Amino acid sequence: MEESGFLSLVERAKNGDRRALGRILTLLEDLSGSNAWMVEYLASNSSGRAQVIGITGIPGSGKSSLISRLIKAFRDKGYRVAVIAIDPTSPLSSGALLGDRLRMQDHATDPGVFIRSVSTAGFEGGLSLAALAMIEAFDSLGYDKIIVETVGVGQDETAVMDAADTIIVVTMPGAGDDVQALKAGVLEIGDIYVVNKSDKPEASKTYEYMSFVAERGDIGRGGAWKPLVVKTSAVLGMGIRDLVDVVDKHLEYLIGSGDKTARMAKRRKLLMKLLAKKIVLDTLKSVYDEQEKSMDEAARTLKGFYEESLELARLTGKKLIEGS
Amino acid sequence: MSTAHTPSPHTTKKKIKVLVAKIGLDGHDRGAKVIARALRDAGFEVIYTGLRQTVDQVVAAAVQEDVDIIGVSHHEGSHIYVARKLLEKLREQGAEDIPVVMGGSIPLIDIETLKTIGIREFFLPGTPLKEIIEKLENIASEKTKLKQI
Numbered sequence: 001m002e003e004s005g006f007l008s009l010v011e012r013a014k015n016g017d018r019r020a021l022g023r024i025l026t027l028l029e030d031l032s033g034s035n036a037w038m039v040e041y042l043a044s045n046s047s048g049r050a051q052v053i054g055i056t057g058i059p060g061s062g063k064s065s066l067i068s069r070l071i072k073a074f075r076d077k078g079y080r081v082a083v084i085a086i087d088p089t090s091p092l093s094s095g096a097l098l099g100d101r102l103r104m105q106d107h108a109t110d111p112g113v114f115i116r117s118v119s120t121a122g123f124e125g126g127l128s129l130a131a132l133a134m135i136e137a138f139d140s141l142g143y144d145k146i147i148v149e150t151v152g153v154g155q156d157e158t159a160v161m162d163a164a165d166t167i168i169v170v171t172m173p174g175a176g177d178d179v180q181a182l183k184a185g186v187l188e189i190g191d192i193y194v195v196n197k198s199d200k201p202e203a204s205k206t207y208e209y210m211s212f213v214a215e216r217g218d219i220g221r222g223g224a225w226k227p228l229v230v231k232t233s234a235v236l237g238m239g240i241r242d243l244v245d246v247v248d249k250h251l252e253y254l255i256g257s258g259d260k261t262a263r264m265a266k267r268r269k270l271l272m273k274l275l276a277k278k279i280v281l282d283t284l285k286s287v288y289d290e291q292e293k294s295m296d297e298a299a300r301t302l303k304g305f306y307e308e309s310l311e312l313a314r315l316t317g318k319k320l321i322e323g324s
Numbered sequence: 325m326s327t328a329h330t331p332s333p334h335t336t337k338k339k340i341k342v343l344v345a346k347i348g349l350d351g352h353d354r355g356a357k358v359i360a361r362a363l364r365d366a367g368f369e370v371i372y373t374g375l376r377q378t379v380d381q382v383v384a385a386a387v388q389e390d391v392d393i394i395g396v397s398h399h400e401g402s403h404i405y406v407a408r409k410l411l412e413k414l415r416e417q418g419a420e421d422i423p424v425v426m427g428g429s430i431p432l433i434d435i436e437t438l439k440t441i442g443i444r445e446f447f448l449p450g451t452p453l454k455e456i457i458e459k460l461e462n463i464a465s466e467k468t469k470l471k472q473i
Contacts, residue, residue: 019418022390030338095339095364101385102374108384115388119339119369 001027006038013141016111021141025116028133033279039133039271046140048264051251054161055149057170062196063149064103065234066170070147071107073244079144081107083115084134086150086160096120100149114143128159129274132267159274161189163267165260166250167221168192168243171210173203189221191228191250198231198238207231225253283323284316291315340464341369343391345382347410350400351375355428355449359395362453363460379406383413386422392464398428404437411442423463427451 006027012020027038057063067083074081085100096119107113118130131148138146148160161167169190193214195207210229213219220227228246232239254260291312298308344360346353353375360370371389373382386394398406403426414420426438427447435446444463447456 017418018384019387022387026390090364093365093367095367096369097360097364098369098371101371101389105374105377105381105385108381108388109378115385117371117389 001035003037006041010042018111018114021114021137022116024137025134028137029118029130031129031133031275031278032282033275036275039136042140043136043268044140046136047142048139048261050135050139050143050146051247051254052135052139052146052148052163052165052263052267053247054164054167055147055170056151056161056167057194057196058172059151061170061172062234063170064100066194066196066232067100067147067149068104068106069232069234069237069240070243070247071104071113073240074145075107075110075112077244080112080142081114081145081147082138082143083113083147083149084131085115085117086131086148087117087119088151089119114138128163129271129278131160132163132271132274135267136271159270163263163270165254165263166191166247168194168247170194170196171206172197173200173206188219190219191221191225192243192246193219193227193229194243195229195231196234199233199236203231223259224257225250280316280320283319284312287312287315287319338468339367339369340393340461341371341389341391342460343371343373343382343386343389343394345373345377345385345394345396346375347377347379347382347396347398347406348400348402349376350398352399352428353397355399356397359397359427359447359453359456363457366457368457368460379409379413382410383417383419386414387417387419391422392467393460394422394424395460396424396426396428398426398430401429403428403430404434404441407438407441407443421467423467425460425463427456 006024009020009024013024024038024042027035031039055063055067064085071081071083083104085098085104087096087098087100089096098117098119101115101117104115108115116134135146135148148164150161167190169192171193173195193210195203195210197203198207207229214227214229217226228249230239230243230246232243234240251260254263295308297303298305342363344356344363346356356372360372363370371385371391373385382394382396394410396406396410407424407426410424411420414422414424423444424442425445425447426443428449430438430446430448432448438446445459447459
């Protein structure tokens with residue numbers, strides 16, 4: 001896309017044109033070397049003020065319903081809210097049914113809310129790159145809270161989560177298995193733990209357990225912040241205000257401790273790293289196309305395959321240097 | 325500002341993004357769900373709005389998600405009113421370039437009227453899923469071509 005076309009989209013988006021913002025996000029889904037300047041342009045007016053909130057948790061714990069409640073509570077406090085809802089792509093058909101939005105449709109027409117669904121596949125540069133670019137877009141357009149929702153499996157999603165300012169891990173009562181799940185991966189690194197569906201029996205037991213491990217420091221991202229545990233029921237609207245207070249409290253902590261700036265830097269460094277990876281991979285692909293024929297011999301016997309691989313890497317580097 | 329880097333010729337075909345919408349008090353969503361599932365299996369990205377949406381909600385979702393096609397499943401008889409309002413709201417939002425297709429119980433006698441209003445395609449009961457998928461693929465690729473001009 002031409003620069004002038006993009007600038008006019010940004011101008012329109014700034015004036016509240018949601019069609020323009022929707023188009024911008026689509027462009028960012030395909031981020032590569034040739035349109036990286038778009039992110040730079042967006043970020044040049046960015047305040048870096050937004051709080052990026054990652055929400056993850058086991059499937060069925062009620063993340064989407066909880067987010068719908070959170071949106072409402074944030075709006076009541078006057079915040080503008082953006083949601084990036086990440087849904088898995090079917091490994092069989094590579095299609096996706098993006099269902100998270102369904103639970104948030106009540107907020108669709110609110111001019112202070114923007115919800116965008118993304119599927120885990122379909123991104124040449126990986127999901128994280130697209131999500132990180134979208135975060136920059138929302139931040140530069142003045143959204144106060146940027147919620148990123150994922151089921152939290154897969155490397156890409158873990159990387160996005162890790163780049164959030166505040167991580168909320170949603171669990172629910174009754175399942176010994178979800179406590180097991182807390183042992184590993186993204187679920188360990190929460191800043192806030194939510195026991196959702198607290199209208200159900202055994203909620204107190206799960207809450208006590210979570211508070212215990214949080215207190216012991218078994219979970220969390222380290223540092224001075226001890227993870228807090230909140231009981232909610234998204235269905236009944238219980239505990240939502242407490243959750244919002246804790247989220248705001250965490251933001252205060254981030255600003256006070258200097259972690260807010262540090263996390264933004266971390267996020268932006270990750271964006272650069274992922275874009276670099278994407279540029280290398282794109283170049284490698286085109287080099288591979290040119291070289292494929294000459295690799296037939298090595299493909300038959302594997303004799304000299306390492307040299308062929310090295311040649312691919314070398315030619316990729318050469319092409320990158322010549323291209324710049 | 326742009327670099328000399330050229331996009332790879334390998335760039336995979338962009339997935340077609342479809343919004344499957346139910347508007348009004350109509351509670352029959354079996355058809356919409358079957359279609360949503362079939363499109364997903366055909367490699368589409370499908371966003372389902374859920375039941376009892378207003379036209380405003382559907383347009384807002386289409387705009388925020390920047391979908392390629394809106395598919396409205398309708399079974400309660402108000403299709404002409406709904407179609408007119410939907411196209412009007414899309415224009416209001418500068419999103420009249422998003423093609424709208426309709427399925428469900430729509431009397432043949434109303435098809436011409438709906439076409440005049442601007443509905444692109446109709447999938448009446450009994451339409452094979454394969455035909456729906458092919459037609460949607462065609463509509464989406466025409467739209468992409470238009471965008472490039």
